[in-house]
Amino acid sequence: MQGLAGVAACGTVPAFGASAATRPPYAPRFFNAPQWDFLIAACARLIPADIHGPGALALDVPRFIDMQMQTPYGHGAGWYLAGPFMQGADNLGYQLPYTPRDLYQRGITGMNAHATTRHGRPFAALAPAVQDDLLRAAEQGSLVFDEVPSAVFFEQLLANVMEGAFSDPIHGGNTGLGGWTMLGFPGARADFMDWVDRYGAHYPLGSVSISGERA
Amino acid sequence: MSGDARRLSPVDVVIVGGGWAGSIMAKEMTEAGRSVVMLERGPDRSTAADGAYPASIDELEGNFRYRLFQDLSKNTVTIRNNSQQTALPYRRMAAFLPGEGVGGAGLHWSGVHFRIAPDDLRLRSRVIEKYGRAFIPEGMNLQDYGVTYEELEPFFDKAEKVFGTSGEAYRVNGQVVGRGNVFAPSRSDHFPLPALKDVYTAHIFRKAAEEAGFHPYSLPAANASQQYVNPYGVQMGPCNFCGYCSGYACYMYSKASPNVNILPVLRRHPLFELRSSSHVLKVELDADGRRATGVTYLDADGQECMQPAEIVILAAFQFHNVRLMLLSGIGRPYDPARNEGVVGRNFVYQNVTTSTVWLDRGVETNQFIGAGGGGVAFDDFNSENFDHGPLGFVGGSPVWVNQAGVKPIGAAHVGGPPGTPRWGSAWKAGTIDTYRHSLRIDAHGANMAYRDVYLDLDPTWKDTCGQPLLRMTFDWKDNDIRMNRYVVDRIGDVAKAMDARQVHLVRREFGSPFDTRQYQTTHLGGGAVMGEDPGTSALNRYLQSWDVHNVFVIGANAFPQGTGYNPTGMVAALAYWAAHHIRVTYLAHPGPLAG
Numbered sequence: 001m002q003g004l005a006g007v008a009a010c011g012t013v014p015a016f017g018a019s020a021a022t023r024p025p026y027a028p029r030f031f032n033a034p035q036w037d038f039l040i041a042a043c044a045r046l047i048p049a050d051i052h053g054p055g056a057l058a059l060d061v062p063r064f065i066d067m068q069m070q071t072p073y074g075h076g077a078g079w080y081l082a083g084p085f086m087q088g089a090d091n092l093g094y095q096l097p098y099t100p101r102d103l104y105q106r107g108i109t110g111m112n113a114h115a116t117t118r119h120g121r122p123f124a125a126l127a128p129a130v131q132d133d134l135l136r137a138a139e140q141g142s143l144v145f146d147e148v149p150s151a152v153f154f155e156q157l158l159a160n161v162m163e164g165a166f167s168d169p170i171h172g173g174n175t176g177l178g179g180w181t182m183l184g185f186p187g188a189r190a191d192f193m194d195w196v197d198r199y200g201a202h203y204p205l206g207s208v209s210i211s212g213e214r215a
Numbered sequence: 216m217s218g219d220a221r222r223l224s225p226v227d228v229v230i231v232g233g234g235w236a237g238s239i240m241a242k243e244m245t246e247a248g249r250s251v252v253m254l255e256r257g258p259d260r261s262t263a264a265d266g267a268y269p270a271s272i273d274e275l276e277g278n279f280r281y282r283l284f285q286d287l288s289k290n291t292v293t294i295r296n297n298s299q300q301t302a303l304p305y306r307r308m309a310a311f312l313p314g315e316g317v318g319g320a321g322l323h324w325s326g327v328h329f330r331i332a333p334d335d336l337r338l339r340s341r342v343i344e345k346y347g348r349a350f351i352p353e354g355m356n357l358q359d360y361g362v363t364y365e366e367l368e369p370f371f372d373k374a375e376k377v378f379g380t381s382g383e384a385y386r387v388n389g390q391v392v393g394r395g396n397v398f399a400p401s402r403s404d405h406f407p408l409p410a411l412k413d414v415y416t417a418h419i420f421r422k423a424a425e426e427a428g429f430h431p432y433s434l435p436a437a438n439a440s441q442q443y444v445n446p447y448g449v450q451m452g453p454c455n456f457c458g459y460c461s462g463y464a465c466y467m468y469s470k471a472s473p474n475v476n477i478l479p480v481l482r483r484h485p486l487f488e489l490r491s492s493s494h495v496l497k498v499e500l501d502a503d504g505r506r507a508t509g510v511t512y513l514d515a516d517g518q519e520c521m522q523p524a525e526i527v528i529l530a531a532f533q534f535h536n537v538r539l540m541l542l543s544g545i546g547r548p549y550d551p552a553r554n555e556g557v558v559g560r561n562f563v564y565q566n567v568t569t570s571t572v573w574l575d576r577g578v579e580t581n582q583f584i585g586a587g588g589g590g591v592a593f594d595d596f597n598s599e600n601f602d603h604g605p606l607g608f609v610g611g612s613p614v615w616v617n618q619a620g621v622k623p624i625g626a627a628h629v630g631g632p633p634g635t636p637r638w639g640s641a642w643k644a645g646t647i648d649t650y651r652h653s654l655r656i657d658a659h660g661a662n663m664a665y666r667d668v669y670l671d672l673d674p675t676w677k678d679t680c681g682q683p684l685l686r687m688t689f690d691w692k693d694n695d696i697r698m699n700r701y702v703v704d705r706i707g708d709v710a711k712a713m714d715a716r717q718v719h720l721v722r723r724e725f726g727s728p729f730d731t732r733q734y735q736t737t738h739l740g741g742g743a744v745m746g747e748d749p750g751t752s753a754l755n756r757y758l759q760s761w762d763v764h765n766v767f768v769i770g771a772n773a774f775p776q777g778t779g780y781n782p783t784g785m786v787a788a789l790a791y792w793a794a795h796h797i798r799v800t801y802l803a804h805p806g807p808l809a810g
Contacts, residue, residue, distance in 0.1 A: 045639065052643040073280055080291040080306040082676065091730040092294060092303045132639070139637070158638060159628075166623035167275035182643070184651050185583055185623045188272040190457035190466075192584040199415040200578045210269045 026060070030069035030101065035108045037124035039065060042111075045131050046161045053182030056161055064164030064173030065104075074101050098148065100156060107153025110145030111138065168210045177215035180207040187215075220511055220519040226250045226488075229510055229524035231495045231539065233257075234319020235783060236769035236790045237530035238473035238481065239377075242447070243794035244526075245486045247802060252488045252522055254512055256531075257286075257316030259491040261474055265322070266464030274622040277462040281308050283323040284462075285315040285532075290678035292534060296690040296728045298551065298667060304676050304684065310730070311564075311737040313532045317491055318464075318474040320532060320737060321783070325461040325587030325619050326470045328380045328437040329780035330371045330788070332598035333364035333400050335661075338776065341599055342609055350609070352694050356554070356561050356664045357609065358775035361747040361756035362792070364400050370791035372403050374784065375435075378471035379443040379451045381588075382406035382435035396432040398594040408440045411454065416580050416654035417591040420616040423712035429593040429705075434617060435784070436588025437471035447480045458620020460587025470587060490514070496680060498527050498543035498766060507545075507766050513680065525805075526765050526797070530790075533771040537562075537670050537742035538685040545763050546743070546753045549669050551688075557753040557761075558743055559670040562687065563777040565738035566612070566660035566695050566723065568703060572710050573632065573653045573717040580654050585620030592617075596702045597779040598661075608694045612660035612702040613779045614709070626650040633719050652716075656709070658702045662740075662777035665692055670742045690729050699723040738782050740774040745789075747809070755809035758793040764807045767793055 028036045039062045049055030056062070068074050076099030085097050098106065111134065115123040119130060126134070137143050139158075141151035164173030166180065168188065174180060180187050187207035195203055207215040228244045230237045233255030241251045265271065265283070276282045285291075287308060295302035314320035334341045339357040342350055351357050374380075384405050385395030392405070410433035413421060424431040438460065439451040454469035468475050481487045492515035499508045499521065509523035529536045540546055540558045549559035574580065592615035594600055603609065621629075630637055631645015673686040703722045710718040746752030749761040758773055760766040769790045771782040778785070796808055 047638065047643065048640055050640045050643065052640065052647060076288070078281055078284075078286055078288055078308070080287045080304050082304070082679075084675065086301065086303065088301060088303045089296070089728070091296070091728050091732065092300075093309060093731040094306050095303055135638075161638075162627040163275055163279055163624055166627050167279075168273050170273070171275055180623055183623050183626060183647055184579075185626075188269045190268065190272045190455075190459060192456040192458070192581075193453075195581065196412045196414055196456050196584060197418075199418060200580075202579050203581055203583075210273060 026063045026066070028066040030066050030074070031104070034112065034122060035104070036062065037122065038108045038112060041124035041131060042135065042157060043161055045128060045135055046158060047165055054178040056165055058175065059165045059173055059178050060175040061161050061164035061173050064167070064171055065160045067172040068160060069101050069104070075099050094152070096148065096152065103148055103153055103156045106145065106148040107156065110143065110148065110150065110153065114143050169213060170210050177207040177209060177213065181215045220521045222521045223523070225509070225523035226252045227524065228526045228528060229254065229522050230528045230530050231510060232319060232529070232531035232535070233317040233473065233489065233491070234314065234530065234532070235321040235473050235787055237319070237528070238477040239787060239790040240528050240530055240769060240794055241481055241487060242477050243791070243798060245481065245484045247798045248486070249802070250486045252490060252524070254493040254495055254510065254522070255317050255489065255491045256494045257491065259489070260317045260322060260464065262464050262466065262468060266466040268466040271463055271466050272457070272459050274624050277459065278622065279624060281312065283314060283316060283464065284308060285313040290684070292685045292687050293673040293676055294687045294689065294731050298688055302673060302686045302688065305731055309732050310735050311739060312734070313737060317478070317489065318472050321473045322464055323462050324783060326437040327588040327617065327781040328375065328378055328435045328471070329784040330399070331364065331778055331780060331785050332398070332600070334599040335778045336360045336362060336364055338609070345599065346604055352609070354666045355609065355694065356666055356751070358561065358664070358744065358746055358751055360745055360775055361752070362745070367788050367792055368403055370788040370795065371784065373791050374787035376407050377445050377447065377476055378437040378787070379408060379439045379445055379476070380406050380435055380437050380471070381408040381411050381440035383410040383433050385432070394432065396594055397430045398597070398600045406435065408443055411436050411438060411440045411586050411589040413591060414456070414581070414584050414589065414618050416582070416618050417589070417616045419654060419713055420656065420709065421591040423709045424591070424593050426712035427708045429595045429709070431591050431593045434588055434590045434592050434615060436586060438586040438588045439469045445476055447477060449476055449479050451475065454586050456584045456586050458583050458585040458622065460585070460619055494680065495539065496542070496682065498529070498539060498545060500544065500763060504544060505763060507763050526767070529766065529768045530770060533739045534670060534685055534687070534742060536768050536770050536772045538672070540743055540753065540768065541672050542682060545760055545766055548671060551667050551669050554666050557749070557751065560751070560753070561664035561741040561744050561775055562668050562670045562689060563662045563664050563741040563774065564689065565736045565777055566662045566691070566699055567736050568658050568699055568721045568723055570656045570703060570706050570710070570718070570720045571649070571653050572656065572713055572715045573649065574714060575716055576648070576652055579651055582618055582621035582650060585618045587619045589619070590615050590617035596705055606701055608698045608701070610661040610663050610695060610698050611779055612658040612698065614656065614658055614702060614706055616654060616656055618654070621650065632717055656706050658699055658706060659779055660695065660699050660702060661779045662695055663692070664741055664776040691723060693725065696723045696725055738771070740771040740777055740782060743768050743772040744775040745773040746775060749810065755807070757796045757808040758789060759808050761810065765805060767797065769793055
């Protein structure tokens, strides 16, 4: 039941190093060490910890993404990946032969290659402002990677980061229901019979997860 | 049919697709004493398994991993904006989300359950009467459905009673009875259940629309406002506004679905057999192509089977019906160069844009509360309810707040007000503000049919069975863009009557092509339309193939052009209408019902 109190507490969520010390570190199964470093650094910029609430690292978004790569989704389940492959106008949508796993492998390689060429260090070792510039460049599609347009990789990353911050903790992210509390989403309560006509009023119950965890 | 297909025992009726249309037809045919086999490509699904709380309340699985939706890896469509382009595969779910599995799109739908505006059924005639033939833009294939509201009314009424639809009538048997939609035609009966309560945003919208001089009403919702037992004897529970309708099996048994409202009865019927994981490849025709002999399909083990039947009912999703007709050689394929042929002609969509209003930060809009079919609408600019003469376009839009339950991943994608970055601290602030304090208003417009917007078979890409994908050639046209922009300006009028902190009106832009990457709606229609002229319709007014009389094709494919309303109510009424005529006429006298 932590509406505003929860948000205030989130404002003081410790940075990643301190947070990691309080629980066993997650050992990624899909990402190798340099890729994992990139993912952690990029997540921290996409959803930074600030006065509005916890950041992607406190919410274990990198863990979520690594876990998703083990699922059928990570292997491209539900995507039509039959050839031939040809590019068309952007509005006709995704036309690459790659699964999410492929996109991460190639995208992170591309991002780190850019970072190293321009700044002499991999992405994770750059200052936050420089990281932001690189992410913005990727978002706008102005970086050129070998096989994956930077904007395609960025969209994949951003979509998964949002999923990790705001999906049920059963999937490995949204730790402590911090994403939902920040937003004001009550989670799997899924019964508002008694609040439908409480017009404009703040909903009093805190978030709850599918497994029964409460914020 | 290849030589090694296993030939099965004949049945009276084989139905392709286990959604609303197929379930209604199966119920009607078994009531008529006919044996029915229903073939559903996807897995079997039930509320007890797929809707079990709390596992079903999982936004990632429901709306982002598409648990209940079509597996595009096996079969998809190709899309292009015009016939000069190479159409490319729709490789990832985005603009529209067709269903798969028992219940079809009827399991994952929202529940908005409309009838149709009478003028929309004879739109070509009505436009010519009011504005003259020259008012119809060049290249628009404006047509009549060939059936009137009065003919369909008993079947709308029947469908509402089966669905347990909640709403408030305006006129019953000619008498004004309530605060319903003043533009709606008279009904033979009230809605089976009273309207759902207004959520806060709908309440605000209702007040503001009234102040702006419009005529708001409660959206008709196939989300039960009270406990209900339908005419088939199945029970529904009252909707608790959980917010998990679209993309989910309703754990409360409140949202109507084939799985809740029809199949529990059908599954026990001795004349009915459901075969899931059965993918139909083709309707088989006799030597002269005038009569269907059954269908060939791949069963759950991948074995090719031939199911002989006296009647074949195609009741798959709109574009799968069209594709099966093309793959089977039923009806003449459409040729856009000559505007001749009928299968693939008049492919239409739904012309939706969503505008946002931000209220004071002290006001919580609680957007997580919702019912998929609930909300408040006004029809002042829908159908022929307003004078199009000075406006110079055909078609219209209902306008509504339909707060179906906004969930957090979705909210993160929506983000903040215009100009907010898509990530970082500013994105966080904007997203929280928008989630907590805004409301969304849709212009849910009709999409007209055009000569160069159509469906055919793709020359390049194939499904996992080796059959060509369906190709969509689709773009927005100036008529429809002008309609949208006019109606969105009226949303601006309503927003002025709210205590708005900020308003963001979203209009369709001229020259901005249909974007397959942005979710819009799954309300696809046309492609095998009904009508009274075999030169411009694939189906007669009973949804019977003009060419192969024992093939009936039930779905939104039958719409000659789009309407401002959601399609499911119309599809259900058309299913009951076609079933009625099969039962009273066709079964005793098989042959063409029209022409």
